[in-house]
Amino acid sequence: MPELNLPGHIEVLPNRDALFTELAQHVMHAAQEAVRDRGVFHIALSGGSTPEPFYMMLCTDTRWRSIPWNQAHIWLVDERRVAEDDAKSNMKMIRESLTDQIPISHRHIHAMPVLEDDPATLYEKQFEDTFGFNVASGKVPQIDFILLGMGDDGHTASIFPKSDAVHVHDRWVFANDGPHVTPPPRLTLTYPVINAGRSVAVLAVGGKKAPTLQRVSEQLAQHGPDPENLPITGIHPSNLTWFLDEAAAASN
């Protein structure tokens, strides 16, 4: 299988279950290291369909019962601006598949206040209250583990091709909307926060993801990052791992 040209490390596992096991081991290691070093584990989770069975495995499979959820904060990578009982809500999916089943304080589950006015500022305030500094400080909250997905159009988080979020580098959170954002309007972490992540994972499963991963690989190999058209190429944290099954990693 020809090598994909992607930044960071690439883990290709034969099937989804083996891939989820590898990813869970990385989450557990990151959590135990964060709690050992700082007494707290901050993790940011994406929505979409791929990670839902992974979240269910994390909280039902006894191999992961030592993840220190009682010392964790769960953040959202992005959210659709809908009510939390809407089937499109990432928080609804994450509560049902993970947080309702683990020993975590409800105060440490940071839902995005997407129905409020100026939700980006409100979510930045949650980061400020937790990390102790604000956007004006010029610092960026360092989340221990960020789990990203990748859309067929090369979006990640809710940073869509040609959307305004591509160009936001002076905020931690951004309300993304407009003709280039797949409805409904979104709230998303921005590149500065994602790229500051201590450990960032991109999870892509299934043959549908293969053409986009090939496009990303060719773009990076031949021309370098193109966040405007392939937003996921704007992801370059110091510790990035792509978790792919063989179908997603296959060349055409």
Ligand code: 6PG
């Ligand atoms: C969302 C996600 C989004 C997702 C990709 C991939 O709110 O939809 O955060 O960025 O990760 O769209 O989605 P799938 O995993 O469903 O392919």
